[in-house]
Amino acid sequence: MHSASWRAATVLASVLLVGTMAACGNSDTGGGGTKDDGKITMGFSQVGAESGWRTANTTSIKESATAAGIELKFDDAQQKQENQIKAIRNYIQQKVDVIAFSPVVESGWDTVLKEAKDAGIPVILTDRSVDSADKTLYKTFLGSDFVKEGKLAGEWLVEQKKTATGPVNIVELQGNTGAAPANDRKKGFGEAIAANPNLKIIASQPGDFTRAGGKQVMEQFLKANKQIDVLFAHNDDMGLGALEAITAAGKVPGKDITIITVDAVKDGMQALADGKFNFIAECSPLLGPQLMDLAKKVHAGETVPARIETEETTFTQEQAKEALPNRKY
């Protein structure tokens, strides 16, 4: 019921957005813009380039800005919150029309968000959320339900291991410390596997959402733990890095160790189709078109839904084989 109502909200949000786009379509001022040239300027602060997901997300944002006629100022924060805060302050100084960003961590944004609000610049949270108590500091949050992704991953495992009579040892590769998808995927997965007391997380460490991080932490896990049955990696890239460590340890990924990841980028889907991964919960990086629609709307002073959720699915090995030829990212 929860997911059905979210779906309805998402559909409703899309309908409203399409309506706005149509309404703005013929306007030279870009939806009630106050700038001389009528063009909306967006300042976007990106987390970094840590994963295949992030690369696809950046491409989506850049291409959609061009398609929507929005002038994009783009900054790569290299996974550092201080760089994001600096970029946002620059955008405020430059008096951009809209600020959008994907917060590298959840906490510590109140001051800079307040500065944007005081300057009258609307902020759109993209992909990841913040934990600010004051919800008026931003207009909306566009992105996935990360708890749900973790839950879907955990539920699949519960089903796979329902006949297990002894302990099932799970290791977990977390995203960067303090990031919404790391916190939420951990939570959702943990809640789902609680259904079977045989399923135990024996080690859990951040691998920073990168291949190098995934490889390095998996090496440590393999050294420290004799029996590892399952790996849950918070994204494909860490899972892909872990494959190298697993193979080097003389184990067969996808067989000796069941591997579950999140994202479903092309390389992850290939590993799944090849039998090296066992299950992926999808997380869509293609947020650009919706983000640009939202920017036009908030710039025009229209009310937008406080939360817009991305539609996602899951993939088994068979489903990955089918989906792979048409996968765009």
Ligand code: GYE
């Ligand atoms: O899953 C991971 C990326 O915030 C949803 O960040 C995003 C996550 C994604 O580095 O691959």
